[in-house]
Amino acid sequence: MRATVRAMGGALTTPLLPEDFAGLINPLWSRTALRGRVVEVRPETDRATTLRIRPGRGWRGHRAGQYVRLGVDVDGVRHWRTYSLTGPETPSDGCISVTVQALPGGVVSPHLVNATPAGTIVHLEAADGDFVLPEPVPGRLLMVTAGSGITPVMAMLRTLAARGQLADVVLLHSAPNAAEMIFRDDLHALADQHRGLRLVTRQTRGEGRVELAELDTLCPDWRGREAYVCGPVGLLDAARAHWANAPARLHVEQFTPPARTGGGCGGEVSYGEAATVGVDGETSLLEAGEAAGVPLPSGCRMGICFGCVLPLRDGQVRDLRTGEVHGEPGDLVQTCINGASGAARLDVPTT
Numbered sequence: 001m002r003a004t005v006r007a008m009g010g011a012l013t014t015p016l017l018p019e020d021f022a023g024l025i026n027p028l029w030s031r032t033a034l035r036g037r038v039v040e041v042r043p044e045t046d047r048a049t050t051l052r053i054r055p056g057r058g059w060r061g062h063r064a065g066q067y068v069r070l071g072v073d074v075d076g077v078r079h080w081r082t083y084s085l086t087g088p089e090t091p092s093d094g095c096i097s098v099t100v101q102a103l104p105g106g107v108v109s110p111h112l113v114n115a116t117p118a119g120t121i122v123h124l125e126a127a128d129g130d131f132v133l134p135e136p137v138p139g140r141l142l143m144v145t146a147g148s149g150i151t152p153v154m155a156m157l158r159t160l161a162a163r164g165q166l167a168d169v170v171l172l173h174s175a176p177n178a179a180e181m182i183f184r185d186d187l188h189a190l191a192d193q194h195r196g197l198r199l200v201t202r203q204t205r206g207e208g209r210v211e212l213a214e215l216d217t218l219c220p221d222w223r224g225r226e227a228y229v230c231g232p233v234g235l236l237d238a239a240r241a242h243w244a245n246a247p248a249r250l251h252v253e254q255f256t257p258p259a260r261t262g263g264g265c266g267g268e269v270s271y272g273e274a275a276t277v278g279v280d281g282e283t284s285l286l287e288a289g290e291a292a293g294v295p296l297p298s299g300c301r302m303g304i305c306f307g308c309v310l311p312l313r314d315g316q317v318r319d320l321r322t323g324e325v326h327g328e329p330g331d332l333v334q335t336c337i338n339g340a341s342g343a344a345r346l347d348v349p350t351t
């Protein structure tokens with residue numbers, strides 16, 4: 001019966017679907033576009049803010065440690081970025097949260113931190129990512145985080161605490177100083193409430209960050225623990241080296257784009273009918289298109305989420321991480337990690 005009513009509604013409202021009207025009345029009701037409403041803005045430090053968001057219909061939940069692609073309009077242009085979800089897996093109020101640290105000169109993060117009041121509608125995609133705890137949860141865990149790298153781990157700690165499974169976790173966390181430590185009070189409160197959480201914090205400006213060479217002292221049984229590491233590239237590289245003999249025990253989450261190889265020749269790239277741009281050898285196809293005002297899809301901007309792929313029609317592209325030149329007509333190209341290598345043409349969806 002419901003299906004029939006919906007079908008009749010569809011016939012009466014063609015070419016728009018009833019869902020389209022629902023989305024106009026309340027953006028969270030849309031079944032075709034997932035959105036969320038910011039219901040609370042909570043400063044964590046001078047430059048980091050938690051946005052609590054009520055997701056619309058279609059939100060399927062998340063696993064602790066996963067991220068969400070979030071779309072926001074800045075100066076009339078839609079930008080997508082990726083943020084770890086910081087709340088527990090089953091929030092009692094049905095809301096999700098992200099905690100954003102403003103990157104000086106960044107396009108989206110300062111906007112989310114400083115210019116996104118409660119009531120703002122943001123665009124969302126389904127939670128994704130494999131930086132998650134296995135089931136069943138291992139008996140002993142080690143988390144090593146620095147700066148905003150605490151965010152996915154905070155979701156894990158909150159989830160374990162809510163399930164009564166915060167049994168044996170060592171968290172080694174570095175932040176510039178006490179004032180800039182995201183979740184400082186929450187972390188200390190968790191450690192006070194749960195004897196199974198051992199918290200070691202370092203203020204990098206005075207003491208230097210936690211070094212993995214100290215693990216034998218700070219966490220002597222680290223080899224027997226499942227390890228989760230999130231922070232700057234240097235920390236992640238050090239972790240991969242440290243766990244070289246047991247890589248399966250190490251899980252890392254990277255927020256920063258990978259280093260680029262120089263030496264590309266660049267080329268002239270056509271973005272559908274929208275623009276033709278001279279792209280130098282160091283710049284990604286995504287950055288060059290955006291700089292020319294072409295609205296392009298994107299997400300993590302570092303080759304993880306595939307939110308930026310576009311079909312290649314002609315020419316080839318160059319992987320900025322490895323220098324490899326590749327591509328054939330019809331290939332889907334990740335524009336965030338590929339640059340120009342001679343003339344090329346991309347298909348760009350019209351919005």
Ligand SMILES: Cc1cc2nc3c(=O)[nH]c(=O)nc-3n(C[C@H](O)[C@H](O)[C@H](O)COP(=O)(O)OP(=O)(O)OC[C@H]3O[C@@H](n4cnc5c(N)ncnc54)[C@H](O)[C@@H]3O)c2cc1C
Nearest residue numbers: 067081082083084099100101106107108109151255256300
């Ligand atoms: C899986 C994943 C989870 C993430 N979770 C979080 C999170 O919980 N909280 C959070 O604050 N951020 C998180 N990020 C980073 C976030 O997606 C953005 O990269 C960040 O907010 C910067 O966006 P922007 O638009 O302000 O900067 P942009 O305008 O995109 O970049 C400005 C310049 O800074 C460089 N840059 C981009 N990102 C970084 C970075 N993280 N560190 C240093 N330089 C950078 C760019 O290469 C560019 O040169 C996550 C990223 C990933 C991939």
Ligand code: FES
Nearest residue numbers: 299301305306336
């Ligand atoms: S934006 Fe995520 S892979 Fe390109």
